[in-house]
Amino acid sequence: MKTKIKYSPNFDPKKRKPKNIKFIIFHYTGMKKEIDAINKLTNEGSKVSSHYFIKKNGEILTLVPDLYTSWHAGISSWKKFKSINRYSIGIEISNIGHDYDYENFNKKQIKSIARLSNFLIRKYKIKSNFILGHSDIAPDRKMDPGEKFPWKYLAKKKIGLWHDLDHKKIKEERMKNIKELDKKNFISYLYKMGYPRNIKIPKTRYTKILTKAFQRRFRQELINGTIDKECLLISQNLIKKFN
Numbered sequence: 612m613k614t615k616i617k618y619s620p621n622f623d624p625k626k627r628k629p630k631n632i633k634f635i636i637f638h639y640t641g642m643k644k645e646i647d648a649i650n651k652l653t654n655e656g657s658k659v660s661s662h663y664f665i666k667k668n669g670e671i672l673t674l675v676p677d678l679y680t681s682w683h684a685g686i687s688s689w690k691k692f693k694s695i696n697r698y699s700i701g702i703e704i705s706n707i708g709h710d711y712d713y714e715n716f717n718k719k720q721i722k723s724i725a726r727l728s729n730f731l732i733r734k735y736k737i738k739s740n741f742i743l744g745h746s747d748i749a750p751d752r753k754m755d756p757g758e759k760f761p762w763k764y765l766a767k768k769k770i771g772l773w774h775d776l777d778h779k780k781i782k783e784e785r786m787k788n789i790k791e792l793d794k795k796n797f798i799s800y801l802y803k804m805g806y807p808r809n810i811k812i813p814k815t816r817y818t819k820i821l822t823k824a825f826q827r828r829f830r831q832e833l834i835n836g837t838i839d840k841e842c843l844l845i846s847q848n849l850i851k852k853f854n
Contacts, residue, residue, distance in 0.1 A: 612730045614663070614671040619653040621660035623680040627697070632677065632735040634692075634699035635728060635742045636684055639755040641708030648705060658682060661701035663727060669719030671727055674703075677735075687748035688807040689741070695748050700731055708755060715759050724761075728770045740805070740853045742771035750824035751809055751817065758831040774829060774848040784840035785833065794818075794838045800846040801825055804853040 638661065640648035645667060651657045652664065652674055661683040664672040675681035683701030684694075692698055704720055707713065716724075731737060744760065745753040766773035789797075801821055802808060809817050819836035826834045829845050 612727070614673040617649065617653060617664075617672045617674060619660040619674040619681070620655045621652070621658060621682050622675045625680075626678045627680060629678065629735060631698055632700060633737065633741050634689070634695055635731055635737055636695060636699045636701050636745060636748065637724075637743070637756045637760065638683060638701060638703045638745045639706035639708045639757060639760075640703055641706070641710060641755060643707055643711055645705045648703070652703060661703040663700070663702045665702065665704045665720050665723050665727070667705045667717065667720065669717075669723045671723050677731075684745065684748060685752065687745075689743060689748050690805040700735075702727065704756060706756070709757060713757060713759060716756075716761060721761055721764065725765060725768050725770060728765070729768070732770065739766075739769065739772050743805075744828060746824045746827055747806065750806065750820050751812060754827065758827045758834055762828060762831075772849065772852050774845050774852075776844060776848050781841050781844055782832075784844060786837070787840040789838065789840050789843055793840075793843055797822075797838050797843050797846050800850045803850055804846075 642648040649664060652660050660675050660681040662675045662677060662681050664674055666672065677700060680696050681701050682696060684696045684699060687695040689695060704716060704724065706716060745755045762771055763773045765771050798818060798821065806821060822838055822842065823834055823836045825842065829849065830842060
């Protein structure tokens with residue numbers, strides 16, 4: 612696959628085996644200017660990078676070759692995997708993010724996301740339940756790629772997962788209260804899907820953080836951290852797909 616080369620020095624020098632690449636992780640840049648984001652990811656002093664960068668015009672840059680570990684995920688986990696950098700391909704997408712006027716990903720970017728993802732899925736046999744956002748693997752630290760990322764559209768292209776519930780029907784369950792036991796079950800479903808546990812943050816606070824991360828991914832219209840019946844139904848539908 613043809614990309615433009617703009618190498619970053621920020622990667623582990625030891626090569627990894629192709630079979631160890633198990634994840635695709637999506638990020639947004641979260642910076643006002645695209646050129647500043649590219650410069651940061653290719654500056655040795657920043658200590659951050661990714662394997663690929665998707666510009667606003669859809670152009671794809673290769674920053675770190677696939678077989679080297681780039682520094683994009685930080686402290687992170689999913690299922691039994693810790694330090695997701697070691698097992699993943701990181702894709703940064705130009706978007707100013709939540710700290711500014713969070714914008715939609717444009718059509719050219721989405722087309723490039725799909726093209727690059729399909730290439731990587733075929734090349735490394737990446738499973739759908741291992742195609743994730745930064746907020747999935749580090750919900751206590753990150754919100755990207757955010758609720759405007761086209762997860763539902765990509766899932767139709769066999770990139771990542773989405774529930775198969777009727778949108779109008781489950782929307783009727785939005786904001787409906789559920790029992791405390793169901794709330795506990797919801798969180799247990801998220802852990803079974805792969806979301807990380809966190810013993811350093813108080814349980815009540817982390818429950819809200821985890822719920823927001825789930826909503827940004829699977830209930831993008833309303834991110835409030837409240838576990839309602841709609842969230843429960845979506846989690847019940849997804850637990851079968853993620854395991």
